[in-house]
Amino acid sequence: MPRVSDTARPSGPAPGSTTSPTDAFEVLRTFLAEHGGGTPVDYSETRVQSAATLLTRAARRRKLGVSKVYRNHQIITGGGRVVGGFAGHLTSLASDEADRAALSIPRVRGLLTRAGIPIPEGSWFAPEDVEAGAAWFSELGAEAVVKPAFSQDGAGVTRHVRDGETFRAAWENAVSRRGEAVGADSAVVVERHHSGLDLRVFVVGEELVAAMARVPLFCLGDGRRTVRELASEAAARREAHPRLGTHAHDALAHAEASGIPLDEISEDGRPYLLGEDVAAPAGGVTVDVTGALGEELQTLAVDAAWAVPGCKAAGVDLLVQGLESVGEAVVLDVDARAGIAAHQYPWIGRRRAVADAIVQQMAATTRG
CATH class of the missing domain: 3.30.1490.20 (ATP-grasp fold, A domain)
Known part of the structure; x- marks a missing residue:
């Protein structure tokens, strides 16, 4: 994985450089055609584990102790010393400055600008x-x-x-x-x-440990079944998802309102959008892209996290024009309070154990 870069970047894209609505659809369509063909993960009766549970189990896998000290504040111990701790999504890998920045986009933007990171x-x-x-x-x-x-x-x-x-x-x-x-x-x-593909990546230390694309609910045509059949299947799978299914979304109603020919045979490989927003409450889904992210984008994400003093673990939000190039990419936020469960329960793709990386970083930081 790339380490923090010393190369300065412009503070943002040139005026007027944003993509048009047509271009924006093409970015999404291209991504879904290339990376959206996986089968949604079957979690069956799985219950979503909270960040506290994920971190506790990660600590115990390393033979470390976890003790509650105050309300939701817990410490991780091992070898007679405190290794780290957490309270909700916030961990001891975040400095006071990183915590304050997590509560204010303007504060984050100021830090990113000083570091030469492109922002809107x-x-x-x-x-x-x-x-x-x-x-x-x-x-x-x-x-x-x-x-x-x-x-x-x-x-x-x-x-x-x-x-x-x-x-x-x-x-x-x-x-x-x-x-x-x-x-x-x-x-x-x-x-x-700014139009583009919405990415949430998670950086721990100097490593990008997880990355996912947040996209509207969709289905890919197979040339055999009708769009209605495929859309109904996608909606049912989303409803069964332990995280996403808690947010109701009427995929067929959206498709009808968008003029999608539901009762026609689907076009093989064509993405059909069944929502218009990437946020989970509005019908969005997630696709793990950790292994597909280009080196320049990985470095940009790590640089963004390190632009916040003392930030050793954070979610970084980006808008990109593709997974391989940093061109026209902007960083929207660096969040030391970002949730980790979304990477554990992607809609499509491999589950990423961010909690293990966090506990490992805590242990490495206190080693001496």
Whole structure:
């Protein structure tokens, strides 16, 4: 795996370099045609394990002890010393600065900019400064994304904001659904919308240990069955998924509204989108791409995590134009509080034991 690069990068793509809606669909279509053909993992009656359970079991596999010290705060011990600890998704591999950054996209963006990491053009405003936000959006003259400076599971995020009316609705959505954690930034972020493939990667130490693409629910044509049959099968598999199935999604209704010919024989190898958003609550699914990510993108993700002082484990969100090239890629966030269960339970692909990598890094950090 690549190590942290000393090469400086521009702070963002050139103005006007974002892809068009047609290009954006082609990026997604190409990805799904190449990587979406796997059979969704059958988890049967599997129950999703929490981050605490995953970390506890990873520690015990290494013959380490786990003890609760306060509410959800737990420490990992071994050899008569404290190896590390965790509270929810936050681990002792995150410094105070990394924890503060996890609660504020503006703070993360400032750190990324200083490190020369490409980020979207954007600004942020106090919740009551809707007029200032609207003025900045008008000057941007492009589609925007409006979201809380801190939220969970994509709550409060509105993409493809095109006019003043939708901007104000998006602003209200961001304000009403922002995260309530202690110390969370209450600002509203307004940024240029960048089309591309949505990736969540997890970096531990100087290694990228897991990567997944977040895509709308889809099915691939096989040239034999109707689109309705394939869509119904995909919807049923998603409903049975222990994580994704907790979020209801009407795939057939979306397909009908999109004009997809449900009762025609599917075109072999053609992706049919059965949703429009990548977030799990809106019908999104995940595809593990850990082994397919190009070296430049791996290095970009590691560099982004290391741009946050003392951040030795974090989820990194990127928008990319493909899995092989860093061209036009932007980093959206570095989150030391990112969940690890999504990598353990992908829709398609290999399960990644991020918890084991975290515990191993804790042990390596305290070794001496």
